[in-house]
Amino acid sequence: xxxxxxxxxxxxxxxxxxxxxxxxxxxxxxxxxxxxxxxxxxxxxxxxxxxxxxxxxxxxxxxxxxxxxxxxxxxxxxxxxxxxxxxxxxxxxxxxxxxxxxxxxxxxxxxxxxxxxxxxxxxxxxxxxxxxxxxxxxxxxxxxxxxxxxxxxxxxxxxxxxxxxxxxxxxxxxxxxxxxxxxxxxxxxxxxxxxxxxxxxxxxxxxxxxxxxxxxxxxxxxxxxxxxxxxxxxxxxxxxxxxxxxxxxxxxxxxxxxxxxxxxxxxxxxxxxxxxxxxxxxxxxxxxxxxxx
Amino acid sequence: xxxxxxxxxxxxxxxxxxxxxxxxxxxxxxxxxxxxxxxxxxxxxxxxxxxxxxxxxxxxxxxxxxxxxxxxxxxxxxxxxxxxxxxxxxxxxxxxxxxxxxxxxxxxxxxxxxxxxxxxxxxxxxxxxxxxxxxxxxxxxxxxxxxxxxxxxxxxxxxxxxxxxxxxxxxxxxxxxxxxxxxxxxxxxxxxxxxxxxxxxxxxxxxxxxxxxxxx
Numbered sequence: 401x402x403x404x405x406x407x408x409x410x411x412x413x414x415x416x417x418x419x420x421x422x423x424x425x426x427x428x429x430x431x432x433x434x435x436x437x438x439x440x441x442x443x444x445x446x447x448x449x450x451x452x453x454x455x456x457x458x459x460x461x462x463x464x465x466x467x468x469x470x471x472x473x474x475x476x477x478x479x480x481x482x483x484x485x486x487x488x489x490x491x492x493x494x495x496x497x498x499x500x501x502x503x504x505x506x507x508x509x510x511x512x513x514x515x516x517x518x519x520x521x522x523x524x525x526x527x528x529x530x531x532x533x534x535x536x537x538x539x540x541x542x543x544x545x546x547x548x549x550x551x552x553x554x555x556x557x558x559x560x561x562x563x564x565x566x567x568x569x570x571x572x573x574x575x576x577x578x579x580x581x582x583x584x585x586x587x588x589x590x591x592x593x594x595x596x597x598x599x600x601x602x603x604x605x606x607x608x609x610x611x612x613x614x615x616x617x618x619x620x621x622x623x624x625x626x627x628x629x630x631x632x633x634x635x636x637x638x639x640x641x642x643x644x645x646x647x648x649x650x651x652x653x654x655x656x657x658x659x660x661x662x663x664x665x666x667x668x669x670x671x672x673x674x675x676x677x678x679x680x681x682x683x684x685x686x687x688x689x690x691x692x693x
Numbered sequence: 694x695x696x697x698x699x700x701x702x703x704x705x706x707x708x709x710x711x712x713x714x715x716x717x718x719x720x721x722x723x724x725x726x727x728x729x730x731x732x733x734x735x736x737x738x739x740x741x742x743x744x745x746x747x748x749x750x751x752x753x754x755x756x757x758x759x760x761x762x763x764x765x766x767x768x769x770x771x772x773x774x775x776x777x778x779x780x781x782x783x784x785x786x787x788x789x790x791x792x793x794x795x796x797x798x799x800x801x802x803x804x805x806x807x808x809x810x811x812x813x814x815x816x817x818x819x820x821x822x823x824x825x826x827x828x829x830x831x832x833x834x835x836x837x838x839x840x841x842x843x844x845x846x847x848x849x850x851x852x853x854x855x856x857x858x859x860x861x862x863x864x865x866x867x868x869x870x871x872x873x874x875x876x877x878x879x880x881x882x883x884x885x886x887x888x889x890x891x892x893x894x895x896x897x898x899x900x901x902x903x904x905x906x907x908x909x
Contacts, residue, residue, distance in 0.1 A: 406799075
């Protein structure tokens with residue numbers, strides 16, 4: 401009962417301190433809200449970018465040319481051997497006839513008419529599994545294939561993949577840096593705002609200590625305050641995201657369909673991150689205050 | 694109730710109190726007298742654990758509190774002690790009621806119990822009509838009464854008053870002393886520091902005189 405009475409009082413104090421310092425509270429909540437909106441929009445943009453680039457990644461294929469002296473069975477054996485390599489997901493076998501058809505399609509000429517026989521080797525085209533769709537891994541597989549006996553050559557669209565991977569990597573690094581920057585910025589905003597509030601209440605805190613309040617009794621209202629600021633900020637961010645989503649339906653949807661936009665999940669994550677930012681920010685402020693006193 | 698045995702407590706510049714011994718029996722009111730800087734507040738600070746002692750021992754309500762320095766124990770000693778300050782130390786954004794209720798909130802009393810005890814305390818100091826006012830709306834004398842009401846609200850056995858009349862005019866100071874004297878009727882022990890000898894002289898109470906940190 402004593403615990404409940406104390407908790408109710410402390411919760412009340414935590415709530416009251418929002419309107420006792422209304423301006424810093426609004427600034428903190430809005431900082432959290434803006435940070436969460438930017439983070440969420442970045443995440444949605446990022447995941448959609450990946451969704452739309454996955455089509456391009458399906459073109460990550462390895463072309464293999466077998467030794468021209470091999471007969472069909474020997475070529476099929478090597479084809480099956482390659483399929484067993486880690487990361488190779490699927491393959492299309494290309495016999496001599498299919499090779500000449502591809503040649504005809506590519507160059508609009510029949511090779512039989514040009515040199516009187518089909519000199520094209522048998523070969524295959526291999527797709528790689530999703531985890532291997534990057535430059536390092538695909539070139540590793542290609543090397544393994546090249547070293548196989550009776551394989552003349554194995555190639556993949558090296559330049560395109562290098563460029564594409566570089567774009568993805570830069571985007572990933574940029575998003576990560578921006579994300580960390582935003583989180584750190586709002587963390588400092590919250591912690592400094594609460595620190596300002598705490599400093600303005602130094603006399604009050606000292607009086608409470610003299611009256612026998614324990615450290616935890618003094619700290620809890622500020623932590624509840626931080627939690628509530630985070631909660632308010634995250635609710636505002638959910639509302640703004642909802643508006644952005646509704647607007648985007650008219651602006652973006654005619655051209656692109658938004659994927660990976662699970663509003664419930666993003667709202668839930670926003671509330672968790674917002675509350676966490678508030679609590680961690682206020683704890684940091686409290687520990688800074690304790691150190692300086 | 695309060696017993697000092699050869700207590701020495703010093704600050705960095707080798708000031709403080711030296712070799713202090715006295716005893717205040719339960720239900721008594723004792724004054725600590727002396728000029729500014731004599732060490733009156735230091736004695737009170739060692740009791741409410743705002744300062745550690747270098748040597749000697751302090752017994753408070755049969756408990757040796759000399760070596761206590763953990764936050765939890767300090768808070769528990771302070772909760773058992775009613776404290777009155779020269780500068781009142783009232784929270785200006787809390788109403789009179791909330792200020793007086795604070796020690797009860799810290800102890801986790803229920804709402805109804807808090808209302809009863811605060812009203813009882815306000816009646817004792819003659820300010821029942823001021824419970825919704827804020828400290829800055831009150832006169833100095835009224836603020837000190839609120840401070841006394843806060844010190845009495847959880848019926849402590851020991852009341853420490855650090856120059857409670859320091860900022861008040863003589864008539865009001867007398868009223869404050871009357872109030873503290875009434876507290877001893879209900880069994881509380883009062884230890885009050887003051888530099889105003891004419892104020893305490895007519896009271897015929899025991900006093901400890903200090904000069905430069907030593908008992909005279």
